[in-house]
Amino acid sequence: MNPQNKILKAQQPWIGPRGRIGVVLPSTNIGVEYDCQRIIPPGVTWHFARFFVAQPDLSSDDMFLAFIEEIRKTIPDAVRDIMTCEPSYIMMGMSAETFWGGLEGNAEFEARLREGLGPHIGLTSGAAALKASLDAFGARRVAALTPYQSVGDDQVRRFLEESGYEVTNVVGLKCDTATSIAHTPPREVIDVILNQLDGDGVDAIVQAGTNLSTQDIFPALEMQLGKPLIPINVATIWHALRAQGIVDRIYGRGLLLERF
Helix, strand or coil: CCHHHHHHHHHCCCCCCCEEEEEEEECCCCHHHHHHHCCCCCCEEEEEEEECCCCCECCCHHHHHHHHHHHHHHHHHHHHHHHHHCCCEEEECCCHHHHCCHHHHHHHHHHHHHCCCCCCCEEECHHHHHHHHHHHHCCCEEEEEECCCHHHHHHHHHHHHHCCCEEEEEEECCCCECCHHHHCCHHHHHHHHHHHHCCCCCCEEEECCCCCCCCCCHHHHHHHHCCCEEEHHHHHHHHHHHHCCCCCCCCCCCHHHHHC
8 A cells, every 4th residue: 555545644633534524612511412312323423612601691681792792702712612622513512603694694794703713614503503403494584592681682683584584472581691501491492382381373382591501392283283493503403414425314303313
C-alpha cells in the first residue's frame, strides 16, 4: 500500500462515521442531552458543548431579557470549543434566542454562528427546525407550549406567524429559572396540552424550550389527539440527522421521526 494511502485510511473516522454532531447548549440544561441520548442511530455520535449562563433567573419579563443578553456573550465561545473535536455538523440545543426577532432574527442568529463554522459545516437552529417540521406535516394552524414568560411567548408567536402559520394559542409555563424548566411535572404539560392548546381546528402543537423534555409523553398524546405534537429537541435532532442524509425511521419517539 502506498504510504500516503495508509495515512488517509488512518484519518477516516471510525467513531461516528455517519455523523458526529456537535450540540451547543446552555450550562443549565439537562433536557437536551437526555433527549439526544435516547435517539442514537447506528454510526451517529453526539458531542456536547455548554455555554455559561451567568443569569439563569427567568422570573419576570425583565429577567428573561437579561438572560437573553447574557447568553449572547457566551454562545460563541461554546461554538468555538466544539469545533475542536471536528464535528460533521452543529445543532443548537437552545431555543429562545433562535426565535428572537422573528424570521429575520433567526436568519441573523444563524449567520453570526456560521462565521465560526467554516463553509462545510451545516447548522440546525431550534426555530428553523420547528418550521421545517411543521412544513413536513403540512400544518397551517398551530398552537405552542413554552416554559417562558410573556416576552418569550411573544417571540415564538412572531416567528410562527411570520413563517406563515395561523397561531391559535401560545401558553407559557413561566418557569422561575433556566434550570427549573427541567423539573416541570409531566402532568402540568399534559394539562396545558389537553385543556388550553388542543382543539378541532389545530393541525399541530409545538413545544419550545429545550430544557423541557417532552419526548416521553408526546407520542402517547399524538395517538390520543390524532395530530402531530412536536418537541423542539426532537425537531432539531430530526433536522440535524436528515440534513446529513441520515434517513433512518425511528419508532416510539413521535410521528416526525417515524414518517419523515
